[in-house]
Amino acid sequence: MSNGSQTQDRTAGGGAGGVPPSEEYLRIEQVAAQTGLTKRTLRYYEEIGLLAPPTRTEGGYRLYSRDDIQHLERIKRLRDLLGFSLAQIREIAQAEEEREHVREAWLRETNPQTRLAWLDRVEELARHQMQMISEKLAGLQEMERNLGDRLERYGRLRADLKRQIDEQAPGK
Amino acid sequence: MSNGSQTQDRTAGGGAGGVPPSEEYLRIEQVAAQTGLTKRTLRYYEEIGLLAPPTRTEGGYRLYSRDDIQHLERIKRLRDLLGFSLAQIREIAQAEEEREHVREAWLRETNPQTRLAWLDRVEELARHQMQMISEKLAGLQEMERNLGDRLERYGRLRADLKRQIDEQAPGK
DNA sequence: CCCAACTCTCACGCCTACGTGAAGGTCTTG
DNA sequence: CAAGACCTTCACGTAGGCGTGAGAGTTGGG
Numbered sequence: 463m464s465n466g467s468q469t470q471d472r473t474a475g476g477g478a479g480g481v482p483p484s485e486e487y488l489r490i491e492q493v494a495a496q497t498g499l500t501k502r503t504l505r506y507y508e509e510i511g512l513l514a515p516p517t518r519t520e521g522g523y524r525l526y527s528r529d530d531i532q533h534l535e536r537i538k539r540l541r542d543l544l545g546f547s548l549a550q551i552r553e554i555a556q557a558e559e560e561r562e563h564v565r566e567a568w569l570r571e572t573n574p575q576t577r578l579a580w581l582d583r584v585e586e587l588a589r590h591q592m593q594m595i596s597e598k599l600a601g602l603q604e605m606e607r608n609l610g611d612r613l614e615r616y617g618r619l620r621a622d623l624k625r626q627i628d629e630q631a632p633g634k
Numbered sequence: 635m636s637n638g639s640q641t642q643d644r645t646a647g648g649g650a651g652g653v654p655p656s657e658e659y660l661r662i663e664q665v666a667a668q669t670g671l672t673k674r675t676l677r678y679y680e681e682i683g684l685l686a687p688p689t690r691t692e693g694g695y696r697l698y699s700r701d702d703i704q705h706l707e708r709i710k711r712l713r714d715l716l717g718f719s720l721a722q723i724r725e726i727a728q729a730e731e732e733r734e735h736v737r738e739a740w741l742r743e744t745n746p747q748t749r750l751a752w753l754d755r756v757e758e759l760a761r762h763q764m765q766m767i768s769e770k771l772a773g774l775q776e777m778e779r780n781l782g783d784r785l786e787r788y789g790r791l792r793a794d795l796k797r798q799i800d801e802q803a804p805g806k
Numbered sequence: 807c808c809c810a811a812c813t814c815t816c817a818c819g820c821c822t823a824c825g826t827g828a829a830g831g832t833c834t835t836g
Numbered sequence: 837c838a839a840g841a842c843c844t845t846c847a848c849g850t851a852g853g854c855g856t857g858a859g860a861g862t863t864g865g866g
């Protein structure tokens with residue numbers, strides 16, 4: 463409680479704006495720039511429990527770790543590319559957290575029965591996620607097939623048309 | 635204008651509720667039941683131009699065709715499974731509409747150059763869509779791989795544990 | 807020590823995607 | 837032709853996902 467040895471002993475970028483990211487903890491604006499999210503969004507994700515609260519300076523400034531950035535980038539992918547809602551993403555993230563905890567506890571446990579029970583749990587989580595993924599995947603693959611077929615047809619049509627044009631206006 | 639021959643000459647289900655769907659036009663509640671969407675949502679999609687306005691009875695009741703249902707189911711897939719926003723879905727739908735129009739016009743056109751220009755257009759639309767799909771697909775496939783690997787590891791771990799348990803408590 | 811730049815926490819605003827009545831018209835059955 | 841079930845159009849409400857200041861504090865260079 464009394465010695466905040468690692469929360470404040472750095473510069474974390476100059477006030478004016480020209481200093482390169484000197485250390486491994488980043489302030490909110492830098493994170494925003496790197497991830498493409500806004501500062502508001504970063505605070506919001508923390509607020510709704512989507513991102514673990516980062517460490518702070520003594521003054522209360524957020525200091526994000528590299529790990530936080532990884533998480534944010536993952537969140538962004540899940541949101542933009544995959545179209546999950548933040549609630550769904552939180553589910554996924556919490557599942558991963560639980561997995562981590564189980565993994566740690568696993569290492570301190572030697573009883574095979576207990577281990578087996580834990581394995582059941584994490585496997586269930588994984589299967590659940592796998593199902594969500596597979597559904598989406600199937601839908602997207604079908605769309606991809608259809609589009610691919612269409613593009614192929616277009617390719618053939620294009621070839622036909624070029625022949626016609628060449629035949630019709632052969633000389634110059 | 636004067637003869638509404640096909641807008642009203644049917645019963646479209648009794649008021650009390652037991653009559654089977656007698657004809658090919660459906661009233662809003664039946665469509666809601668079949669698609670899993672709510673009546674409000676159906677009206678809303680029409681309101682924002684996501685679904686073409688269906689035909690109406692003389693009294694003003696909406697009558698949905700089988701085609702409308704197809705469209706709605708497609709919309710639902712794009713929304714739920716693929717996570718597109720309604721705006722994006724509208725884009726996609728409009729692209730398909732344009733494609734239809736071009737296709738019809740195409741059949742009445744014989745000039746190869748004109749046809750080629752149209753082909754360029756629809757192919758561009760298709761490629762655009764294909765890109766969106768491919769991005770999402772790549773992300774999902776990566777997730778699937780990771781999960782698959784994990785499940786495999788779990789399977790091996792499970793086998794190990796079972797062996798341990800059997801060894802430790804062999805008889806009964 | 808001072809100032810510019812940055813950050814903090816409210817707190818209200820906005821857009822999307824609907825939910826939920828209210829007030830009234832339509833359709834079908836008895 | 838009356839009743840009840842279903843439909844219509846407003847129109848306001850809500851939840852999620854942030855945007856946008858306001859007012860106050862923090863940080864770090866000069």
